Amino acid sequence: MAEQKMVKLTIEGRPVTVAEGTTILEAAKTVGILIPHYCYHPGLPIAGVCRMCLVEVDKAPKLAPSCATTVVEGQVVHVYSEKSLDARKGVLEMLLINHPLDCPICDQSGECELQDYTYQEGRLDSRYREPKRFNPAEDFGGDVMYVPNRCILCTRCVRFMDDVAHEPTLNVSERGDRALIGKFEGRDMTHPWAANVIDLCPVGALLSKDFLNKARAWELDRTASICPNCTQGCNVIMETRENQIVRMRPRPNEYVNAFFMCDWGRLNYRWMNEKDRVEQPMVRGKNGLTPASWEMAISAAARALEGKRVFVAASPMLSNESLFLLTQLMQDGGGAFRVQEGEEAPLAGVEDLSLRRERAANVYGAETLGFKKTTDLLGGLRQGDVLVVAGDDLAGVDTSALSRASDVIVISSVLPTGSDRASVVLPIANFSEEEGTVTNLRGRVQRFTQARQAPGETRPSWLVLGDLLGAMGKQTSFFLPSDVFSRLASSHKSFAGLSYETIGFRGLPVVDAPATRPKTPIAVGAA
């Protein structure tokens, strides 16, 4: 790669050095100055239409749109000069003249950029005395609803569909102050990535029908996580209210998902809220499975496993940490997993970003750790093995195979079919309730954290498995999932050198990740 020429300039009195071709807006970000803007989005082509990001540049005759102006050596930029502030105040007043000011009933309230910048830089009053423009709300299909009265015509949504989804479903219709976002009758926002326009909309004009009226933005708790619904591993924020996930939204990561996530992954969060859970450890007694203390259940399981060959039927939703600990249980046995499949749905304008065929978070991790991907989950179960069912619900599995097992231990969040054969049931947290790492299809190890509290006496899977191994006399002292990961990193060559600190919240590839993974940030807008 040719050496990039660097440009030095001054923004608000701070010296800035950035690569040639950088815009003033992006340069300002590097010194902690966020120039207010609406139409600009780093994942979209530049439009330069909202005129919100105007800044004063010494010696320039006019204010410059910082999103569309590249830096020049020696430039002196004033973001908060009187002229710049006055221009932005003007834009804010204009944006509000036809805006309904219905924040109390608007879903965007609290996370609205029009609200934020108006409080930050806007006028206290409006001089507008005329009637406001009105257009009725419209269902755009898919998960998208359009409220034109709140629209500021920034065209982010149109550009996303045109230049990123490569399926121009939205347009700007009409012109002048009659303009609004339009679509064609009968051609809905059913593109598998269409709902990203909701996140991109800086105001309350494009709303999620799924999230509509569910919560105010300030009632939400937000947790950095990974979408568990396919092997892409899109970085997400899980948003909860009263311990219920009510929304998942993409978290930018230029190595995985840019700024986006697919609609299927986004809306597939209800299973993590499900009430039908095992909440107590259970041990089989005279009257079948009966609740027991964790100590009793762990020692019962340890006794059942002691000296036996073990076969693990695992779930590819489990973390690397738990899968690794499961391998420690196997002794001479083996492990397998199965994965639900669906249709692949790429996002055309972003390199290597797709709703993947395999719909689970940690297929790559499971395979790396020696679990065999199969459609016949219990095919590897040999006569006399102890079967550990870890996370799989055994739905649709021929349970007659269970008769080969000498014993069945269930380590799961929900009770699997055929659990009448289980001697011990250890309830574990689901994906949203614990912390760990998963490895995406390009071998990128990514951390997820706990978004919800687990119900009842449920414990994190890594903790349960650590205790179980301890009860079996194996040396364990895992106080945190990072302790498990350290052990994994020191004992498995793929994970060598990785730690929670180095992985951070943007992930790192395993040592032997496939060559197809993007080594550089993924390109948005690629053909």
Add this chain to the structure above:
Amino acid sequence: MGFPQLPHPRETTVLSKYFGDAEARTLAGWKKRGGYKALEKALDMQPAEIVNIVKESGLRGRGGAGFPTGLKWSFMKPGDGKPHYLCCNADESEPGTFKDRELMRWTPHALVEGCAIAAYAIGAETAYVYIRGEFTEPLYWMEQAVKEAYAAGIIGENAMGSAKRIDVHVHKGAGAYICGEETALMESLEGRRGNPRIKPPFPAVSGVFGMPTTINNVETLIAAAPILLNGADWYKKMSLSSPKSTGTKLYSVCGNVQRPGTYEVVMGFPFKEFLYDLCGGPLHGRKFKAVIPGGVSVPIQNMEEAEATLMDYEGFVEKGSMLGSGGVIVIDDAQPMVTVIARIARFFAHESCAQCTQCREGTAWTTKILERIRDGEGTMEDLDTLLDIAEQMTGKTICVLSDSCAVPVVSGIKKFRSEFEALIQGRRFHPVAAAVA
């Protein structure tokens, strides 16, 4: 005395010589009048020579901005391996302006010739003539002329036997003032909404279809032919004033005047004589009150300013306005200025492309306030608000449509404030303001 009348003796008819002469519309008729001699001459010259002569002549863009034409042509870098394009801006939509309409419907071959000369000079193989959709008659004649020129081998793959390919295509607009803005025109030509583009990149680097493009007004392109035939000096001498303004200029005159029409005078002609002598002065029993000399986008002049103006690029600026497109709108004492200005604002509100916030919202807001004042519902604060909105609409958007809407408002309030105040004070009680307060 300005088409549709006979030319006035004080006019200098170079481009408008054949207005009203139906025979000049045909290829045979045009050739009889010396047509295509300039193209023949051009094709024997080096492109750079042509650019130099045009530079030397001092010809400046006749569409409104007045950019030196030769300099613009010299921005095109020949031999970069890319297709080059010439666009002819025939979207004449500036209210008050209709000179290109006359040029195209009376001398369509002059434009074909001008396009071919310019295309050759800038190394373009294709020229698109973008004509506004409302111009059914100019469209008809231009299409006829292009057809005739192709059939005669004047344009096409071997233009006049020069072994040079020069294609000329007529492209019909569909009703959008903003497509007269050069980058909006290119967007429209590409099959998009007519949204002006952010500059840079400038058209000479990335124009229509992303390729180097030169875009010129109809009158500018037509002027190239006589310059080539008669030389740069001949053209330069046609000026009574500033050496920066040379040649003849077509003016479209309309409004409250005895003889509306299209006039051609040399640069620096005294505006007072133009208005009273050539155009015949005001209607019977009326007096001139104001003039908008360059289409509705330029500042309004009061008569004191107008009568002291020398008609060229610098002269109009000196007297508080701009030459613009040469669309002279004469307003007499029977017209309420607020009504005139409100109607201009309504035009811009209708034509805003909707991209930039200040323009989309500001043009409509301005119109609503002006119409309220016009209807006797205004307040004194409205005048301050109007000026403030105008300030927000000036110099802050991608193109100058927004600025253009602000211009008549600011100059109107400045120069005719008493008319605004009279309308406002004519009302004792203002229900809207009262309700808000």
Add this chain to the structure above:
Amino acid sequence: MTPSPELVGGLESPDYASHDKAAHGPYASVFTGDVKRELDELLTRYPTKMAALLPALWIVQRERGWVSEEAMVEVADLLELTPAYVKGVVTFYTMYHQHPVAKYFIQVCTTSPCGICGAEDVVKAFVRHTNTGELGLTSPDGKYTVIEVECLGACGFATPVMINEKFIESVTPDKVPELLAELA
């Protein structure tokens, strides 16, 4: 007297009503036979298919009198665009009719230069003499629609009026009945 240029553009419009989809069943393609060949020729003039969009829409309007949603789909398919994109373009340009219009579509310029020369009175005269009642409405006999239009670019010939493709200069209120009589 003005040396009147020959008029171009026919006064007679196609029988638009016969293309009304509600009355006449399924949509019939515009671009077949000679019309398709016309489009194919147009496509050779531009380096992209998209550039033929405005011309293609003009053809639709010439053939059908207006640009229906079905026609937008047809044009979109031919030019490898989406219907939403085409609609965004159609709604930008005021000359494409998104609804059927009357047999005589009358556009009167009322922008400032014509406004100060009495264009409002010309509009009123047209509305009165065509019985349309209101701007934008169609007369009870289905023959006329009258609208105000922004600058027609013939300001020196106030007030210019377009009736379909015909451009008429210097119309005054008293000339209106005569003009309408010519149409009938």
